[in-house]
Amino acid sequence: MLILSALALAQAAPQQGPMKTFGDWVVACDNVKRCEMTSLQPEGGDWSDDGWQMAVTRDAGPNGGWSIELIGEDAPKGVALKVEGAPADAIWRGDALTGAPAASLIAAMANGKAVVVRDGAGKAIGRISLTGSSASLRFIDAEQGRVGTVSAAVAKGAKPASAVPAAASLPVIASVRAAGTPVALSPALLNQLWTQSDCAENYEGESRPDVERHALGGGATLVLVPCGAGAYNFSTVPYVVKAGKVQVAAFDSSPGWTGDGPPMLVNAGFDAKTGEVGSYAKGRGIGDCGSAETYVWDGIRFRLTQARAMGECRGSINWLTVWRARAVAK
Structure with missing residues (x-):
């Protein structure tokens, strides 16, 4: 009985999801494959420049969508997020970017060099490195079973989104x-x-x-x-x-x-x-x-x-x- 009890406890132990660092980004997925990635200050960079960060989340499942948030001290509404090296931008209105605007920004991030934050006058007030963001997006594609499907961010293919595994329920x-x-x-x-x-x-x-x-x-x-x-x-x-x-x-x-x-x-x-x-x-x-x-x-x-x-x-x-x-x- 004691052996059976010990085995039951061991089997019930939570299996936490993986976490990886790619360049200036960290990415992690939880036990039901909801994935997040967040930007870091570049190694060896000047931390006094600004404190801007970007957080990206994608839910699991065929219909799992993107959510993007801008993190910064009193992040002002109305600033523009422009991807350097790729034709994409979005306006930060204080709420998470979702739907088509988020998907468009994600597609650009995979090929861009940085996200530049600009105020209403067009002045650059922040810069977020995209080094490692493509690898982080590819990691999410793999963890959520999207590789080779049209729903992948980087590892795209011809398979329909319905080929992506369904999202699991929380324990x-x-x-x-x-x-x-x-x-x-x-x-x-x-x-x-x-x-x-x-x-x-x-x-x-x-x-x-x-x-x-x-x-x-x-x-x-x-x-x-x-x-x-x-x-x-x-x-x-x-x-x-x-x-x-x-x-x-x-x-x-x-x-x-x-x-x-x-x-x-x-x-x-x-x-x-x-x-x-x-x-x-x-x-x-x-x-x-x-x-x-x-x-x-x-x-x-x-x-x-x-x-x-x-x-x-x-x-x-x-x-x-x-x-x-x-x-x-x-």
């Missing part, structure tokens, strides 16, 4: 609705948690931070034991207390920077309304790389509902989604 997780009151922790139990987690050594000679408690529902309480902090990341070890018993929280996919020790949540957050537990680990202070996960409690372990990541520390605040699931309260 459904039966979650426990957060309810009740978190249990009180006796001094003895608190001592046990500090000792068992090996987190006490991070606060020798100083007062220990408060231990957070959150009611998970069904009589279970999530306990977050502080375990050290840096300039922009605060780590905690999660425990579940129920019926007087304490155990390290179980996850179907490890959060944060979990290594050989217990699971470690980074900059943890708990939403009592949704019952979601979040971990947000920044690779550096400006938040242009790292990983983030969101979980729900199913009564036994925490189940991954979303995972986002950015492996390149090159100015992108647009982390890409590599896993999604839909939580339904029991």
